[in-house]
Amino acid sequence: MIKSICCIGAGYVGGPTMAVIALKNPHIKVTVVDVNQERINAWNAQNLDKLPVYEPGLAEIIAQMRNVNLFFSTQVNEAIQQAEMIFISVNTPTKTYGLGKGMAADLKYVELCARQIASVATTNKIVVEKSTLPVRTASTIKSILKQSQNNVQFEILSNPEFLAEGTAINDLLNPDRVLIGGDYHTPEGKNAIAALSEIYKNWVTTDKIITTNIWSSELSKLTANAFLAQRISSINAMSAICEATEANIDEVAFAIGKDSRIGDKFLKASVGFGGSCFQKDILNLVYIAQTFGLNEVADYWQQVISMNNYQKSRFARKIVQEMFNTVSGKKIVLLGWAFKKDTNDSRESAAIDIANYLIEEQAELHIYDPKVTAQQIFTDLEKSTTIPQEELATKIKIYNHPDTIFQQAHAIVIVTEWDQFKTFNYTNIKKQMQQPAFIFDGRNILNPSEITQIGFHYIGIGK
Numbered sequence: 195m196i197k198s199i200c201c202i203g204a205g206y207v208g209g210p211t212m213a214v215i216a217l218k219n220p221h222i223k224v225t226v227v228d229v230n231q232e233r234i235n236a237w238n239a240q241n242l243d244k245l246p247v248y249e250p251g252l253a254e255i256i257a258q259m260r261n262v263n264l265f266f267s268t269q270v271n272e273a274i275q276q277a278e279m280i281f282i283s284v285n286t287p288t289k290t291y292g293l294g295k296g297m298a299a300d301l302k303y304v305e306l307c308a309r310q311i312a313s314v315a316t317t318n319k320i321v322v323e324k325s326t327l328p329v330r331t332a333s334t335i336k337s338i339l340k341q342s343q344n345n346v347q348f349e350i351l352s353n354p355e356f357l358a359e360g361t362a363i364n365d366l367l368n369p370d371r372v373l374i375g376g377d378y379h380t381p382e383g384k385n386a387i388a389a390l391s392e393i394y395k396n397w398v399t400t401d402k403i404i405t406t407n408i409w410s411s412e413l414s415k416l417t418a419n420a421f422l423a424q425r426i427s428s429i430n431a432m433s434a435i436c437e438a439t440e441a442n443i444d445e446v447a448f449a450i451g452k453d454s455r456i457g458d459k460f461l462k463a464s465v466g467f468g469g470s471c472f473q474k475d476i477l478n479l480v481y482i483a484q485t486f487g488l489n490e491v492a493d494y495w496q497q498v499i500s501m502n503n504y505q506k507s508r509f510a511r512k513i514v515q516e517m518f519n520t521v522s523g524k525k526i527v528l529l530g531w532a533f534k535k536d537t538n539d540s541r542e543s544a545a546i547d548i549a550n551y552l553i554e555e556q557a558e559l560h561i562y563d564p565k566v567t568a569q570q571i572f573t574d575l576e577k578s579t580t581i582p583q584e585e586l587a588t589k590i591k592i593y594n595h596p597d598t599i600f601q602q603a604h605a606i607v608i609v610t611e612w613d614q615f616k617t618f619n620y621t622n623i624k625k626q627m628q629q630p631a632f633i634f635d636g637r638n639i640l641n642p643s644e645i646t647q648i649g650f651h652y653i654g655i656g657k
C-alpha cells in the first residue's frame with residue numbers, strides 16, 4: 195500500500211487534486227512541490243484568502259489537512275526521494291517558439307520533471323502523468339527515466355484530470371470517472387494500476403475507475419476536451435443564426451437538450467469559451483493530426499477554435515455597432531474578468547479579447563471581478579496589447595467593489611456569469627448611467643424583459 199505521494203506542480207490541478215487525495219487518504223503523506231516559491235508560500239499562508247487558487251470548498255480542506263498529511267514545499271528533490279508515487283502536474287502550455295510554435299504542447303516542464311526524477315530517485319517509483327499530454331508522451335518519459343544510473347525501476351501511468359475550475363472540489367469528490375492508463379499486460383504494470391486504484395477507491399466506486407492502455411488514456415483526455423469545446427462552438431454558431439432569424443438560442447438549447455442522445459449540459463451560448471485548456475488542447479490535437487498527415491481531421495478540429503474566435507469578435511463588434519458605431523470616449527463597465535464564475539483564473543478569458551477590442555475603439559473601460567486581482571487584470575491586458583503601459587493605465591480603471599462603478603456609464607458588458615451580477619439592483623444602476631443605457635449580456639444571465647422594462651437597451655447572445 196502506498197504511504198507517500200509527491201506531486202510536482204502546485205497549480206490549479208496539483209493543489210486541489212492533492213488536497214482531496216490527502217483528505218480521503220489520511221494514511222498517505224502527500225507533498226505538493228513547486229519551483230515557484232511565491233506560490234508555495236501562498237499555499238502555506240495562514241490567511242486562507244491568500245491561497246493561490248480560489249475554488250469553492252478548497253480553503254476548508256486545506257485548513258483541515260495542511261501540515262497533517264498534506265504539505266506544500268519547494269524541496270523537490272527531497273519529496274521525489276521520499277515518495278513511492280510521483281504525480282507530474284506541471285503546466286503544458288502551447289509552444290511559443292520553434293517547431294510546432296502556436297500549436298504543439300510545450301513539454302519542456304514535463305521533460306525537466308522526468309530528468310529530475312531520473313537523477314534523484316534511489317528507490318522504485320510509480321510515475322503518474324496528471325498533466326494533459328499529447329498521445330505517446332509516456333514513451334518520452336519512459337526513455338528519459340531509463341537513463342537513470344541508480345538501478346531503479348519506474349512504472350508509468352496516465353491519470354488525466356477531468357475537473358473543471360469553479361467546481362473542482364465537487365468534481366474531485368464526485369467524479370464521473372477516474373481514468374487510469376497503464377501497461378496492463380505486465381505484472382509490474384498491473385500492480386501500479388492497482389496501487390493507484392486503491393487510492394481512488396477510498397471514495398470513488400469501482401465501476402467509475404476505468405483502466406485502458408496508456409495511449410488511449412492520453413488521447414481520451416484530449417478527446418474529452420475537444421468534444422466539450424465543440425459543443426460550445428456548435429451552440430455559439432447557432433446563436434449567430436438565432437440573431438439573424440428571431441429564434442432564441444436558450445429555447446433552442448432547451449429543446450435539443452431534451453433529446454437524451456444530446457443531453458442538456460454544456461449548451462450555454464456565451465461570449466466564447468476561455469480557460470487555459472480548451473484552446474491549448476485542441477491546438478495540440480490539430481498538431482498531432484497534422485503530424486500524422488491527417489489534414490482533414492486537423493481542419494475539422496481547427497474549426498472549433500475558429501468559431502470561438504469568431505464568437506468573441508462578433509460580440510465585441512456588436513457592442514460598437516449597437517452604440518451608434520462608436521465607443522470612443524464612452525465609459526463602458528466590464529462585469530467579470532475570470533474565464534468563468536467561481537474561479538480567480540483569467541487565462542485565455544474572453545474578457546481579454548473583448549477589452550482589447552474596446553480599448554482599440556478608444557473606450558474607457560471600468561472593470562470589476564469579484565476574485566481576479568487588479569494586478570492580474572492589468573498584466574493580462576499588458577501582455578496582450580501593443581499599447582504602452584502608461585497609456586494603458588489611462589484607459590482602464592479596475593475596481594475592488596462595484597459600488598461606484600456605474601456612475602455616468604454608457605454601457606454594461608457582462609463577460610463572466612458571476613451569480614452576484616444577477617442580483618444587482620438594475621433599477622438603481624440605470625438611474626446612475628448615461629441614457630440610453632445599454633446592457634450587453636454575454637452570458638444570458640439576465641431576464642431580457644425585466645431589464646428592458648427598467649428601460650435598458652438589452653442585447654444578449656443569440657436572441
Ligand SMILES: NC(=O)C1=CN([C@@H]2O[C@H](COP(=O)(O)OP(=O)(O)OC[C@H]3O[C@@H](n4cnc5c(N)ncnc54)[C@H](O)[C@@H]3O)[C@@H](O)[C@H]2O)C=CC1
Pocket residue numbers: 202203204205206207208227228229230233270283284285286303306307324325326327355356357358359470471
Ligand atoms: N487548470 C485546469 O483546470 C486543468 C488543467 N489540466 C492540466 O493539468 C496541467 C497543469 O495545469 P494547471 O494546474 O492549470 O497549471 P498551473 O500553471 O496552474 O500549475 C503548474 C505548476 O507547475 C509548476 N512547475 C512547472 N515546472 C516545474 C518543475 N520542473 N518543477 C516543479 N514545479 C514546476 C509551475 O511553477 C506551476 O506552479 C496542464 O497540463 C493542464 O492542461 C487538466 C485538467 C484541468
Ligand SMILES: O=C(O)[C@H]1O[C@H](OP(=O)(O)OP(=O)(O)OC[C@H]2O[C@@H](n3ccc(=O)[nH]c3=O)[C@H](O)[C@@H]2O)[C@H](O)[C@@H](O)[C@@H]1O
Pocket residue numbers: 326355356357358359360419422426459460461462463464465466467468469470471472533534535
Ligand atoms: O482540461 C481542463 O482544463 C478542463 O477543461 C474544462 O474545464 P474548465 O476549462 O475549467 O471549465 P469549463 O466549465 O469547461 O468551461 C470552459 C469555458 O467554456 C465556457 N462554457 C462552458 C459551458 C457552456 O455551456 N458554455 C460555455 O461558454 C465557460 O464559460 C468557460 O469559459 C473541462 O470542462 C474539464 O473537464 C477539463 O478537465
